[in-house]
Amino acid sequence: MKHRRRIVSILLMLALVILPFQTVAAGTLPTGQESLAGTTVIMHTNDSHARAVPNSDSGYMGFTAVSALKKSYEAAGAQVILLDAGDTLHGLPFANLVKGESIVKIMNLAGYDAMTPGNHDFNYGSSTLKEISKNMNFPLLSSNIKNKSDNSDFLEDHIIIEKNGVKYGIFGLSTPETAYKTNPKNVTSIEFTNPVEAAKEEVKELEAEGAQVIIALAHLGLDESSEYTSKLVAEKVDGIDLIVDGHSHSVLEAGLTVGDTLIVSTGDYIQNIGVVIIGSDGAMKADLISASEYTGTDKAVDDKATEYQNEQEKLLSEVVGHTSVYLDGIREHVRAGETNLGDFTTDAFRYVTGADVAITNGGGIRASIEIGDISRKDLVTVFPFGNYVVTKKVTGEAILEALELGASTYPEPLGGFLQVSGITYTIDASKLSGKRISDVKVNGVAIDKKAEYLLATNDFIIAGGDGYTMLADFKVENEFGSIEDVLLEYLKEKGTINQESANRIKIVGLNAEVPEVTETPEVTEVPEVTDTEDESSEDSTYVVQKGDNLWKIAVKLFGDAGKWKKIYEWNKDTIKNPNLIYIGQELRIAAE
Known part of the structure; x- marks a missing residue:
């Protein structure tokens, strides 16, 4: 990965001129015993859905823990970039009664550096979200949302942040599912473009601007039923070193490596705080820190949260x-x-x-x-x-x-x-x-x-x-x-x-075998079936299209709906439920 290799060489040179320091410990929490000078920490949250206040019964850590952990890393000598991958400003009365104002003020106190909006961040309407963003001390990023009126960018698309002498290029990606995963009336004036194509353009622009490490701050998720996922972006777009992801509430304990890209996600509700440690050699180590591991708090954040809770409690009780x-x-x-x-x-x-x-x-x-x-x-x-x-x-x-x-x-x-x-x-x-x-x-x-x-x-x-x-x-x-x-x-x-x-x-019929389909619908077009990469095999691959199910695919490929069972047999290792296949899923079609 050219960006990863570039940062390795730069940080190794820096290490030669920086005063000696102890290496990062095996764990990812700052202990106060070792110096983290020269280390960069990417902290991240996603899908908090307004769970801003700690709840020990539910394991919610709240923004107070995020802020305290950031300060702990900085006190140990690390330089920190704090990111949020969306679905943050709406969800509970704490946020809803003041249209996200309470969340923005607390995120400002915690020291966030950037956020990308999730689909539920549009629940107040796109124009309200734009107004909310003006009160943020950090940019709200998305590179694939356009104003319908003139095709201009709805939000800022990217920023570059320099830490430890290295330029980190960060761009936002929003799920096109927002068009129907918020009230459609909330987004009538904007449109969501292809995140894969937007990501390709962002990588080119950030490279031209001198970014040495490229981060996609994405609200796409890993749900296989989605047309666009962070995994798809990693597979299709070269040059992204790290994807900080949200939307599917995925818990990635040590991240997910796809090609040369590391994908990280914390789950939801700030039950975990994500950290990616980038050492002096440029290597990335991803981890999740839970409430059982970290109990730090920030009084300034707690006081602000209490202020809002007191204002709302009388009405809500x-x-x-x-x-x-x-x-x-x-x-x-x-x-x-x-x-x-x-x-x-x-x-x-x-x-x-x-x-x-x-x-x-x-x-x-x-x-x-x-x-x-x-x-x-x-x-x-x-x-x-x-x-x-x-x-x-x-x-x-x-x-x-x-x-x-x-x-x-x-x-x-x-x-x-x-x-x-x-x-x-x-x-x-x-x-x-x-x-x-x-x-x-x-x-x-x-x-x-x-x-x-x-x-x-x-x-x-x-x-x-x-x-x-x-x-x-x-x-x-x-x-x-x-x-x-x-x-x-x-x-x-x-x-x-x-x-x-x-x-x-x-x-x-929950435990019954799915019967053969005898009805054969009219088929007007048969999608191309591409060969697999293994040239020695006579098998082929079919990529699931929008509107497909197994019997439709059987008709397209064989002219016989009853052959859906064979397709299912060939793909039992990847299809858990024959009634549930996903757009973009690759199916093995055995040679007959």
């Missing part, structure tokens, strides 16, 4: 209802099945709007509610995104398409899995995606594809978020208050919540 049962909002549950919290929420939507059917995406439910009093803070914590409730008259056919999408990855968790009210249906997990839903009834009557139904949901889903584009073009009937306000109104009527899961969604 108001009791608005009561529940006699645990309301289940566990991430893995609401994204892969019906829960009583999902039922309660969608029942509230129907009650307030008078809709025939109500749905909400499991990924929008961010916490559970314990037995006892329900406060405003509980409601805002469960639904932190500031969404409001909308109704539309939609066809039965559109509802069926939405149900199919929500069940498309079952039993794998999916943010778009639907919690429902006013409707019952069956998911047959043994069938291929798109053909799983049956026995659909609206208020006890079989659904009519051609009939119109009044549908209530949140504004994120109704605008096409989470891929629900089949609902986007129908005319809005009415807009209601925030989800919090709707739940408050329902709680006033109910008083005490005591509902268990209502069994609105029936699951069958």
Whole structure:
């Protein structure tokens, strides 16, 4: 890797003129016993979702630990670059009630050097995010967001920071999924371009400006269902030494090396602080530091956090209802099945709007509610995104398409899995995606594809978020208050919540073998199948395209949908679920 080699030679020369110092210890925490003079430390966080304040029960370290750790490294003689990979300014009342102002002020105190926005950082709207960035003492970076009006850059694309005589070029990358993983209305004036192509241009520009180490500060993630990932950028773009990543909440204990690029990510909620130690020889060592390893705090950060908490506490502590049962909002549950919290929420939507059917995406439910009093803070914590409730008259056919999408990855968790009210249906997990839903009834009557139904949901889903584009073009009937306000109104009527899961969604075929598909759809184009790099093999490789599933690929390649089983057999080592393949995934096609 030419950048890594360049920094090695430069730092070795520097080492000859710097006064002798002890080498970095085997661990990555500063102990106070050794000198870190000449060492550069890249500290990083991602996907904190406004978990700015420590919570020992949950293992959240808060920005106070980040700030204290930075100061500890500096006290030991290291020079530090502190970066954040996004989804930071929104998530809990601490941030939401003041549109991220509290987070920005604390990040300023902690001494951040740069941040790239995540999709949820757009939840206040792109224009608000731009205003928020003016209060940052550090640049908000992204090289692949353009203003639609004139194709100009929405944000600054890169910076160069010099530490220990070495120039670090840092550029931002944002996930194009932001177009539908925030409310689409939040980003109507901007567009997200191809991050791979943007990265190639940034490397060229930074090299021309003299950067010796190039860092991509990315909110792309490693989720294989995403079209663009940090792994893809590492594979396709030469010259990136380090990718500081976010979005998929991946925990990379010692980083992930892809070619000549090191990818690092901490997980989420500041349960870990990421560090990359760059020694005098230029070698990079990645590690994660958890709350069990580091307990340092910064009083200035703690005081600022307390100031905001005190301002908000009186409003948020108001009791608005009561529940006699645990309301289940566990991430893995609401994204892969019906829960009583999902039922309660969608029942509230129907009650307030008078809709025939109500749905909400499991990924929008961010916490559970314990037995006892329900406060405003509980409601805002469960639904932190500031969404409001909308109704539309939609066809039965559109509802069926939405149900199919929500069940498309079952039993794998999916943010778009639907919690429902006013409707019952069956998911047959043994069938291929798109053909799983049956026995659909609206208020006890079989659904009519051609009939119109009044549908209530949140504004994120109704605008096409989470891929629900089949609902986007129908005319809005009415807009209601925030989800919090709707739940408050329902709680006033109910008083005490005591509902268990209502069994609105029936699951069958979970352990059954997926049957052969006898239907052969019309195929207008057969994508090219490229040879593998091993010229001695007669096997070939097929790259999964948008809209593919195994039976469609079988038709494209063999003209026989039934041969999907063979494709599955050839790729069992990489396909865990035959109903779940990903754009860009390479499938082995054996010679016959």
